[in-house]
Amino acid sequence: MSDRTRVVQVGLGAVGRMLTSYLLERPNLHIVGAVDLDPSLIGRDLGEVAGFDQALGITICADLREPFADGPVEAALLTTVSGLAQAKPQIEALLACKTNIISSCEELSFPWQTAPEASAEIDRLAREAGVSVLGTGVNPGFLMDILPTALTAICREVRKITVLRYQDARARRLPFQQKIGAGLTPGEFAQKKAGGTLRHVGLTESMHLIASRLGWRLDRTEDIIEPIIAEREVRSDHITVEPGQAAGVHQLGLGYVGSEEKIRLEFRAALGERDPQDTVILDGVPQLRFTVPGGINGDIATCSMLTNAIPTVIAAPPGLRTMADIPPPSWFSG
Amino acid sequence: MSDRTRVVQVGLGAVGRMLTSYLLERPNLHIVGAVDLDPSLIGRDLGEVAGFDQALGITICADLREPFADGPVEAALLTTVSGLAQAKPQIEALLACKTNIISSCEELSFPWQTAPEASAEIDRLAREAGVSVLGTGVNPGFLMDILPTALTAICREVRKITVLRYQDARARRLPFQQKIGAGLTPGEFAQKKAGGTLRHVGLTESMHLIASRLGWRLDRTEDIIEPIIAEREVRSDHITVEPGQAAGVHQLGLGYVGSEEKIRLEFRAALGERDPQDTVILDGVPQLRFTVPGGINGDIATCSMLTNAIPTVIAAPPGLRTMADIPPPSWFSG
Numbered sequence: 001m002s003d004r005t006r007v008v009q010v011g012l013g014a015v016g017r018m019l020t021s022y023l024l025e026r027p028n029l030h031i032v033g034a035v036d037l038d039p040s041l042i043g044r045d046l047g048e049v050a051g052f053d054q055a056l057g058i059t060i061c062a063d064l065r066e067p068f069a070d071g072p073v074e075a076a077l078l079t080t081v082s083g084l085a086q087a088k089p090q091i092e093a094l095l096a097c098k099t100n101i102i103s104s105c106e107e108l109s110f111p112w113q114t115a116p117e118a119s120a121e122i123d124r125l126a127r128e129a130g131v132s133v134l135g136t137g138v139n140p141g142f143l144m145d146i147l148p149t150a151l152t153a154i155c156r157e158v159r160k161i162t163v164l165r166y167q168d169a170r171a172r173r174l175p176f177q178q179k180i181g182a183g184l185t186p187g188e189f190a191q192k193k194a195g196g197t198l199r200h201v202g203l204t205e206s207m208h209l210i211a212s213r214l215g216w217r218l219d220r221t222e223d224i225i226e227p228i229i230a231e232r233e234v235r236s237d238h239i240t241v242e243p244g245q246a247a248g249v250h251q252l253g254l255g256y257v258g259s260e261e262k263i264r265l266e267f268r269a270a271l272g273e274r275d276p277q278d279t280v281i282l283d284g285v286p287q288l289r290f291t292v293p294g295g296i297n298g299d300i301a302t303c304s305m306l307t308n309a310i311p312t313v314i315a316a317p318p319g320l321r322t323m324a325d326i327p328p329p330s331w332f333s334g
Numbered sequence: 335m336s337d338r339t340r341v342v343q344v345g346l347g348a349v350g351r352m353l354t355s356y357l358l359e360r361p362n363l364h365i366v367g368a369v370d371l372d373p374s375l376i377g378r379d380l381g382e383v384a385g386f387d388q389a390l391g392i393t394i395c396a397d398l399r400e401p402f403a404d405g406p407v408e409a410a411l412l413t414t415v416s417g418l419a420q421a422k423p424q425i426e427a428l429l430a431c432k433t434n435i436i437s438s439c440e441e442l443s444f445p446w447q448t449a450p451e452a453s454a455e456i457d458r459l460a461r462e463a464g465v466s467v468l469g470t471g472v473n474p475g476f477l478m479d480i481l482p483t484a485l486t487a488i489c490r491e492v493r494k495i496t497v498l499r500y501q502d503a504r505a506r507r508l509p510f511q512q513k514i515g516a517g518l519t520p521g522e523f524a525q526k527k528a529g530g531t532l533r534h535v536g537l538t539e540s541m542h543l544i545a546s547r548l549g550w551r552l553d554r555t556e557d558i559i560e561p562i563i564a565e566r567e568v569r570s571d572h573i574t575v576e577p578g579q580a581a582g583v584h585q586l587g588l589g590y591v592g593s594e595e596k597i598r599l600e601f602r603a604a605l606g607e608r609d610p611q612d613t614v615i616l617d618g619v620p621q622l623r624f625t626v627p628g629g630i631n632g633d634i635a636t637c638s639m640l641t642n643a644i645p646t647v648i649a650a651p652p653g654l655r656t657m658a659d660i661p662p663p664s665w666f667s668g
Contacts, residue, residue: 022490149664150663155634156637215668293623305487308489330486330547
C-alpha cells in the first residue's frame with residue numbers, strides 16, 4: 001500500500017508508547033521509524049517497547065535524522081517534552097528533514113503570546129520547509145481552548161468563558177496519579193509545586209488561544225495551583241491517601257481584561273473527585289452550558305487527537321499552526 | 335472607521351431582518367447595502383424593515399448588483415431561500431461582483447454529494463473571482479454536522495454518530511410554529527408534508543458532511559418525517575393544539591453504510607416538547623455523550639453563526655467552502 005501516509009514517532013515515553021497502538025490500527029498510516037534518546041530504549045524494537053507481543057521491525061534509533069534518510073516522511077509525531085524551550089531544537093531538526101510535525105508539547109499549542117520569538121522562528125523554518133507544525137492534544141489542544149472557542153460561534157455576545165475539567169484520577173495511570181500529587185502531605189505538595197513538577201502545563205496557552213480568536217486583549221493571566229486535601233481515606237489501585245493528605249490538584253487559569261475576569265479554566269484532578277465532568281459555560285447571549293457527564297479520559301483523547309490531526313496538518317498551509325487556524329480534525333476510518 | 339468590513343444583506347425575510355441587528359452591533363462590520371425582490375420592501379429603509387425606531391440610511395433595492403457599484407464589498411449575507419437550485423443564480427450574480435458569500439441556504443451547507451455539478455460550478459466561479467462561499471447556520475451548519483464531526487477528534491474509534499435536537503417550539507417565532515405543523519390535523523399534516531413545505535431542510539447535507547470527514551461512504555440516506563400527535567391540549571402564545579392534532583414534527587435523518595446505520599440525526603420540534611436538549615452521542619472508544627440541557631435557540635444561533643463566520647470566510651482560500659474545511663468560526667469582539 002504505497003499510498004499510506006508515512007509517519008515517524010519521536011519520543012517513546014508514556015504518551016509515545018500508547019500512541020503507537022493508535023497509529024498502527026489506522027490502515028492508512030504507516031510507521032516507518034522511531035526515535036528516542038533514552039539509552040535503555042535505543043536499539044530495541046518499537047513493538048516490544050510499546051508492549052506488543054510481536055516485533056514491528058522498527059528499531060528505535062537515537063539520531064532524529066535517521067528515519068528520514070530512506071525517503072519522504074509526511075509527518076513526525078513528537079511526544080517528548082512539555083516545554084517549548086526543550087522542544088525547539090527537536091522541532092528545528094525535524095523541520096530540516098522537511099516533515100510536518102504534530103506534537104503533544106503543551107507549550108507549543110499556542111506559543112504566540114508566551115514565546116513570540118521562538119514562534120516566529122519555528123513559523124519561518126516551517127514555511128521554508130513547506131510543512132506545518134501543530135501542538136495539540138486534549139488539554140491543551142481541545143477541551144479548554146478550541147472547543148469553547150468554536151462553541152462561541154453560535155453566540156450573539158460572549159462576556160465570559162468558563163471551562164471545568166473535573167477528573168476522578170482513580171481511572172488514570174499511576175504516573176498521572178503521582179503527577180497530581182496524590183498521597184503527598186501538604187508540605188510535600190508545596191515543595192513539589194515550588195519545584196514546578198506538579199503543574200499541569202497549558203492553561204496559559206489555552207487562555208491565549210481563546211483570547212486571540214475572540215479579540216480579547218488579556219492584560220493579565222494567572223495560573224494558581226492548590227492541593228485538594230482529602231477529608232477521608234481514598235485509594236486507587238496504586239495509592240492510598242490518608243485524611244489530611246493531598247488527593248490531587250486544583251489548578252485555576254484566570255484571564256483578565258482590565259480587572260474583569262473573562263476566562264476561567266478550572267482543572268481538578270484527584271482520587272475520588274466527585275461529579276467528574278467536562279463542562280463549558282458561555283456567559284452571554286444566549287447563556288449556554290455544554291457538558292460531558294463523567295468527563296473525558298485524557299490518555300485516550302490525547303493519543304486520538306494526535307492521530308486524527310495528521311491529515312489536517314499535512315493539508316494545512318505551511319507554517320506554525322494552532323488549533324484555531326486549521327479546519328477541525330476528526331476521526332477518520334481507513 | 336475605514337477599516338471596517340463592508341457587508342451587504344441579500345434577503346430580508348424573517349432571518350435577514352433578525353440578522354440586521356446582529357451585524358449592526360459589531361463595531362467592525364459596516365452594512366453598506368440591502369437587497370430584496372419583494373415589491374413591498376423595495377425603496378424602504380433597512381432600519382424600518384428590520385423593526386428599528388430609526389432609519390439606517392440604507393435603501394432596500396431590487397438589483398443585486400447595485401450595492402456593489404460604490405466600491406469593494408467584502409461579504410454578502412445571503413438569506414433568501416433553502417434550496418440550492420433557487421439560490422444558485424443569486425450566488426452567481428454575487429460572485430460576478432467578486433464578494434465573499436455567507437449564506438443560510440440549507441442546501442448550500444454541504445452540496446458536494448447532493449448537487450455535485452452545481453457545487454463544481456460555484457466552486458469554479460468563486461475561485462475565478464478570488465472569493466469564497468459558505469452555507470452555514472445552526473442546523474445545518476453546526477449542531478448536526480461540524481460539531482459532532484469535530485468531537486470525534488478525541489476518539490480512538492467511532493462506530494456510529496447520533497445527534498438529538500429536541501426543541502420546545504413554544505419559545506420560537508410563530509412562523510416556526512407554523513412550519514413544524516403545530517395545530518394541524520393529521521390529514522392536514524400529511525398534505526403539507528406531501529407538498530414539501532413542512533420539511534426541515536438540511537439533514538441529508540449534514541449527514542454527507544459528517545461522512546465526508548470520517549471516510550464513510552454512505553450507500554443510502556433516509557429523511558423521514560412524522561407528526562408528533564398531542565395527547566393533551568398544549569398552547570403557545572399563538573396556537574392552541576387540541577389532543578389528536580399535531581404538536582410538531584419528528585424528523586429523522588439516517589445514513590447507512592451497507593445495512594449498518596452509521597448516522598442518526600433526530601430532530602423533534604413541538605409545542606410542549608419535554609426535555610428539550612441538544613445532544614451528540616458518539617458510539618465508539620471512548621463512548622461519549624455531549625449535551626446542552628435545555629437546547630439551543632435556533633434563531634439566535636443561526637444569526638450569530640452567519641455574523642461570526644464573516645472573518646473566517648473572508649480569510650478562507652477561494653472556492654466553495656463548507657464548515658468542514660475552514661477553521662472554526664467564533665464570536666469576536668469589535
